Amino acid sequence: MSEKLLIINADDFGMCHATNQAISTLLFEGAITSTSIMMPCPWVSEAVALVRQNPHWDVGIHITHTSEWSNYKWGPLNRKLSTLMNECGYFPAKTEEVAAAADPEELYAEAVAQIEMALRLGIEPTNIDNHMGSMNHVPELLLKLCQTYRLPLRYPKQPHPAMPRSHNKQLVEQAEEMGILLPDDVMFLPFFSTETGEELTYEATKATLLRCLQQLRAGITELLFHPSLDTEELQAITDTWKLRRFEFDVFRDPEIADCIANEGINLITWRELRNMQRV
Template identity: 25%
Template sequence: MNRLLIINADDYGLTEGIARGILRAHRHGVVTSTSVLAVAPCLRRTARWLADAPALGTGAHLALIGVDPPVLTSREIPTLTTRRGGFPREWRSFLARAAAGRIDPADIEREFSAQLERLTGECGLRLTHLDTHQHLHLWPPVSRVVVALARRWGVRAIRLPSSRARGPKGAGIRRLGGRLERLTGAAGLLGTEAYAGLDEAGCLTLPRLMTTVGRLAASGAATVEINCHPGEGHDAAARARYSWGFHRAGELAALTSPELRDEIARYGFRTGTYADLPM
């Protein structure tokens, strides 16, 4: 059996500690891919470090929410910004605005295009995939823009998030994920057959990672992604600014453990990037 496992670390460039943690999890662990945040305050300082990790796949972590400012001005993307001129702080605020018809997809396209230009032009990155901060491309107006931009920019793969959570939230994510998968396939783009990381965000301890690998193996999927959030643990200022409660140092320890590498091999996975997805 030769199944593909992509272990993708999000938020590259958000802080230097996160970037260093991702690179350490790649060089000394099992992380094979990362998603780079174009609006990240440390992007320019950390993007050049990726040149020393040529085997690490790099994608775009497109953002419409958060404390960091958009690439474009509020005058250029008025429906995406609040009165203070920045993005809404979290996904619930964005979706409330979108559900009320207050988000113009043309603004999304302009801002995402500017983020892609920053990553590919200014930073010189070659992108293997697209995804979004807090998985906003599950929402149909956002997913349609992401799919269109993937085709325009020659990026052949998109993350397909899912959830195993019970209740309305989990059911809604699965319904939106199925719609995204159909849209991606109809556009001739690629995604993995199975995914984990949304429900476990920031809490992928070693026992949970071992269980997740076993569950994904049991699914029979030929291509899978585990989405993680490692980082070095001495970034106190960043922890205060980004109060998500993620245990980044704990995830880094798990992702660099020999036990996890052995478990991945035991289940017959080969690790790789979105560029390794079969056509």
């Protein structure tokens, strides 16, 4: 494939009101092509209402088994899953805790509960991925979900340069054997620090995004990011609020749209991959 095809995906739809505001604005403006929804989160009802009002939006299921913030929590939809809850009924904070303690059958059952809830509420998901990589240690279950619901998986065929050791070549081979579509590459903005370890600025975020676009390889690439408005709500949830605001602003910057056009990049959606998989 010689074309440069790009999916621009905003993660964490439903996480909080500030995130919903940012993602819905970018979708309304056509600055991005898709989003991933977190069904167990407190503001998912607002996100679902927005999707139902805009059924053309491209929405994947961001399967969630972790609740990472100190003072803002959520837990499993299936309240019978004891290995996925702490003493307060919330998900563990870290992926490592999930991998060490969670029963794989319970991981799968909760993932199914989240997908089924989305379907009941009128969402037609276009893909599957997992928040913070909470199911990456059980790739066979991820592929089973994709096969059951006939959905592509956000997992790159090629290893990410920053995380080559974590790439599962066997998962890629099994997905291809099962007819499950994957993107060639997955990229993300440097969410926590620059390559030099310095605190991110808007200018650094923009420069990194421009570099990602200019270095985009032929094939299908997903670029994921975490936009939010920098409201008091978000500031109370996470100390990454400045970076999330940068990631909202940068996709509204005219230079980014110009770069996409100048580099000959064609924007696509996960829905197109899902429909190809279902043929």
